[in-house]
Amino acid sequence: MAEQLRQANPEAFRNIIGRMLEAEGRGFWQPDEGVLEKLQGLYDQADEALEGVTV
Secondary structure, three states: OHHHHHHHOHHHHHHHHHHHHHHHHOOOOOOOHHHHHHHHHHHHHHHHHHHOOOO
């Protein structure tokens, strides 16, 4: 499902992941470290695709 959303609407995909990362940063959600790393990686990939900037 994530891949379908990424292809259909990459900006919405980035926004969803960004909100999840924001929730973790504010202490509303405590994911496992592996999940957090994967989300950060997905966010970076989505950002690169939308902005054309390599991190």
